[in-house]
Amino acid sequence: MLDLFRIAIRxxxxxxxxxxxxxxxxxxxxxxxxVFISVSGSFKAMMIGQITDSMLGHIQIHKKGYVSxxxxxxxxxxxxxxxxxxxxxxxxxxxxxESHSKRIKFxxxxxxxxxxxxxxxxxxxxxxxxxAVPLLPSRIIQGKKxxxxxxxLLPDLIxxxxxxxxxxxxxxxxxxxxxxxxxxxxxxxxxIESATGPGGRDGYIHIEDAAEILRMEEQEISEIxxxxxxxxxxxxxxxxxxxxxxxxxNQQGKPVLEVHTWESLSPFFNIARMIDIMTFFIKxxxxxxxxxxxxxxxIMAVYERIREIGTIAAIGTMPEKILSLFxxxxxxxxxxxxxxxxxxxxxxxxxxxVSKITFDFGRQTGLILSPSISGKEMxxxxxxxxxxxxxxxxxxxxxxxxxxxxxxxxHT
Amino acid sequence: xxLIISExxxxxxxxxxxxxxxxKGLNFTVxxxxxxxxxxPSGSGKTTLLNLIGCLDKPTSGRLTVAGAEVSRLDRRQSxxxxxxxxxxxxxxxNLIPVLTVYENVEYPLLMVRNVPSAERRKRVMALLDSVxxxxxxxxxxxxxxxxxxxxxxxARALVSDPKLVLADEPTANxxxxxxxxxxNSMKRLRDELGTTFIFSTHDPKIVGEAEIIFxxxxxxxxxxxxxxxxxxxx
Ligand SMILES: Nc1ncnc2c1ncn2[C@@H]1O[C@H](COP(=O)(O)OP(=O)(O)O)[C@@H](O)[C@H]1O
Ligand SMILES: [Mg+2]
Numbered sequence: 001m002l003d004l005f006r007i008a009i010r011x012x013x014x015x016x017x018x019x020x021x022x023x024x025x026x027x028x029x030x031x032x033x034x035v036f037i038s039v040s041g042s043f044k045a046m047m048i049g050q051i052t053d054s055m056l057g058h059i060q061i062h063k064k065g066y067v068s069x070x071x072x073x074x075x076x077x078x079x080x081x082x083x084x085x086x087x088x089x090x091x092x093x094x095x096x097x098e099s100h101s102k103r104i105k106f107x108x109x110x111x112x113x114x115x116x117x118x119x120x121x122x123x124x125x126x127x128x129x130x131x132a133v134p135l136l137p138s139r140i141i142q143g144k145k146x147x148x149x150x151x152x153l154l155p156d157l158i159x160x161x162x163x164x165x166x167x168x169x170x171x172x173x174x175x176x177x178x179x180x181x182x183x184x185x186x187x188x189x190x191x192i193e194s195a196t197g198p199g200g201r202d203g204y205i206h207i208e209d210a211a212e213i214l215r216m217e218e219q220e221i222s223e224i225x226x227x228x229x230x231x232x233x234x235x236x237x238x239x240x241x242x243x244x245x246x247x248x249x250n251q252q253g254k255p256v257l258e259v260h261t262w263e264s265l266s267p268f269f270n271i272a273r274m275i276d277i278m279t280f281f282i283k284x285x286x287x288x289x290x291x292x293x294x295x296x297x298x299i300m301a302v303y304e305r306i307r308e309i310g311t312i313a314a315i316g317t318m319p320e321k322i323l324s325l326f327x328x329x330x331x332x333x334x335x336x337x338x339x340x341x342x343x344x345x346x347x348x349x350x351x352x353x354v355s356k357i358t359f360d361f362g363r364q365t366g367l368i369l370s371p372s373i374s375g376k377e378m379x380x381x382x383x384x385x386x387x388x389x390x391x392x393x394x395x396x397x398x399x400x401x402x403x404x405x406x407x408x409x410x411h412t
Numbered sequence: 413x414x415l416i417i418s419e420x421x422x423x424x425x426x427x428x429x430x431x432x433x434x435x436k437g438l439n440f441t442v443x444x445x446x447x448x449x450x451x452x453p454s455g456s457g458k459t460t461l462l463n464l465i466g467c468l469d470k471p472t473s474g475r476l477t478v479a480g481a482e483v484s485r486l487d488r489r490q491s492x493x494x495x496x497x498x499x500x501x502x503x504x505x506x507n508l509i510p511v512l513t514v515y516e517n518v519e520y521p522l523l524m525v526r527n528v529p530s531a532e533r534r535k536r537v538m539a540l541l542d543s544v545x546x547x548x549x550x551x552x553x554x555x556x557x558x559x560x561x562x563x564x565x566x567x568a569r570a571l572v573s574d575p576k577l578v579l580a581d582e583p584t585a586n587x588x589x590x591x592x593x594x595x596x597n598s599m600k601r602l603r604d605e606l607g608t609t610f611i612f613s614t615h616d617p618k619i620v621g622e623a624e625i626i627f628x629x630x631x632x633x634x635x636x637x638x639x640x641x642x643x644x645x646x647x
Binding site for chain 1: 463466468469488489492493494495496497499500501503505507509510511512520521523524525569570
């Protein structure tokens, strides 16, 4: 086997320039794929991080039907205290959940005593909320990064459009579930920048103030946002919650609650998915490059060496030996391309990290691109390249192994 | 028992509607350790016959027995195996593998066909390179040596796996007369040393005198059988 390998390498060295050209093509393909995967992966991770950590959380729990009518923020679809208690018990049993934040969401009227507009508000426990969506404080771009009772964080659209300042007194009026109207005065504590997606243009008040305006006798909850320790366990925890909370049934035996990951809550999931699809197509392109370039080289190699194949076949080399001789050539080319490609790719990724390239996402500016690639991913790409290289050389190698020695010897 | 027994072998080539009768019923035998030549003009059927004996092709009819095996009955794999075990080949164009050194070319059949362990390989390769006087050139590539040297390397390669029979189809056609003479003499000396049967074809009447048994082919028939110089092998 080792001797076969030695002969294969010698044969590759016969046309150095051609071999180097083909290997370079494979190398460039591998480098391109690795850099693309790492950069797009970094962008994707950062994008998801921005979305989930600034408002959504990783997973949200609602009463059944809430998400489909989330535009109306229906108070009739709040979760009752008893159910909230049971949900919190379930959450408590799952150590992978880092924190959770309960929210009362409602719509109301906002008045500066001069002008009036509509507003959407989240009533939250500020500490819980800041733990579940840790980037929220960074969205507060004016005023203090906190929220006490009697204070309101206004979305930038209202803040600017209604000409308010930090410290101003304003009034929020809301209709509760029973249809009675109630109002309360708040002090503006800060301005919060908008984000794309549901809840991205909402203001924030303390949850107890929210319960008071809505005249809740017992605190009901519209939404519970969860943050996980490890984002990669998203789907695992999601199905765990689905199972455990699915046991919560109403009198008709239908589930009372619904669980969503950020994926079904944010339009950015489609962008994340597009990145995945692009990555897939780029991998396909790599496969095509390897397949075509190696096939091309191997078909040429077999054609050029017909008389040689005739010679070795005549002196008794078995067909499978001839086959493996040529397959090993393609294999070696693949291995070479994969190894060099991985090394160069790693080098480029390192350089990208060191040079701290920044980009903007939404209104977040100066995010640092930190591409990384896992050993698993590199191994997978190497395996793909090598396997495709072998497959590409199989057909020419098989042709070589089937040659009739006298015909091959007569070939000029 | 004779090494080769040919009983009325015929070979037809058909190209479309035309059938060429390349061999028209040959009967002969070759004894072990003989030094045999087939001579005849171009197109007389020498290559066709050597291909049949060399188990590279099959006769259209007749019986051909080589080293006790009826070669026309062997399938593709069995033929390859048979060639690897019993035969050595020397080609008109030398057909050395250009990427391998002289040493590696001679080693090739032991490595790829016979799976001989490396110590044994070394011994045999060096012994044969010595015999053909090419030991000093063992590290060279084929393109760094002369035609006569290439053919001596090819003879060493043909003999390295200790075959019963070496077939050489016009081994001297690409060599000048003096070199051709030396190559044929090397073969003869090796026959004397090793007892291997040699069959070569040529259309050069000058070197054919070195053979001990000379079959003359003409238009697919043996028209003359001559014994010369009273060699070891008798027909
Ligand atoms: N593959 C083939 N197809 C058709 N005819 C062939 C083929 N090989 C040889 N012949 C014919 O068979 C005859 C003998 O050829 P060959 O054995 O090559 O003679 P030599 O080697 O003595 O020159 C010639 O007439 C040649 O044209
Ligand atoms: Mg001929």
